[in-house]
Amino acid sequence: MARKPLPSPSSEHRMRGFEPAFGLMRDTVRAAGESRGFAVARLLTHWTEVAGEDMAGKTRPVKIGYGKGGMGATLTLLVRAAEAPMVQMALPVLKERVNAVYGYAAISHIHLTQTAATGFAEGRAEFTPAPKAVATPDPATQALARSTAEGIADPGLRGALEQLAQNILTRPRMKKDA
Template sequence: MSRQPLPSPSAEHRMRGFEPAFGLMKDAVRVAGESRGFAAARLLTHWAEVAGEDMARRTRPVKIGYGKGGLGATLTLLVKASEAPLVQMALPQLKERVNAVYGYAAIQHIHLTQTAATGFAEGQAEFTPAPKAAKPADPAVAAKAATVAEGVSDPGLRSALEQLAQNILTRPRSRTSG
């Protein structure tokens, strides 16, 4: 089964300058989503917005299946076995939020598939781990990182550059055989 090449952009399309990456990939994402039953690709691409941050950390949408009559679909979600009871209690609210994306009661049932944290081989459901506590930085490394980013006026960019410098300066050196 070979993949179809993406259509080449028109001359008008190329002359618009920079555009978001999703704009370039939206047709490919839509086709991939539709192959799994997702008529609204937004369920896949914006799952955290649709389901809410807490529910998105616990679940991943896998597919939407339609019955013989075509009315009322079933949304299948991957969930860790330890999280399944909490997700089960929140299914009515989740169904309302998902149906709000479609604009009508498209989803009649939500089926939970319990899985290990690593997921199935097909989908490799990767669940977001709890945030790690930041280790206190070595003052000498922090000072050196601050000097690297001192000429940057934007505080957010300066902070990101300092963090990058600290990560590079504290990274373990690999031994080279010589």
């Protein structure tokens, strides 16, 4: 009876021990990217590095479309309508950076699709603003909020009530016209 030879290492061979998470889903990401025209998945997965921090906050890559001749593709980006003029002025630099990822002049045009501030495409085009700085209330307000909720035994509920009391005590007061 002959033995079966050991399988040779291939792309389906799993590593022993720790394997990076992206390695587990590489083929799935590649198939999804190629269905939208992204032959190089790095353009999607590392958009912040490719476009730069400022430009990545204003744009999201949607698809790459190839013309009939096959020479030079069109990259479609989502951009908020209010920021579209500034992005339009920066397109030559952005095109150079994207082509640097490919290693040749793969992108000949960049098309901007304007969208609302919340975006569309099932949440894939979220444009998040910078987080707001939260001011800590003064110690007197914190003590008053703590004393308001001190009779509550449950620590989660007590913390929530303290936070609610702080929010009420620190909100701006509206003046009534009498």
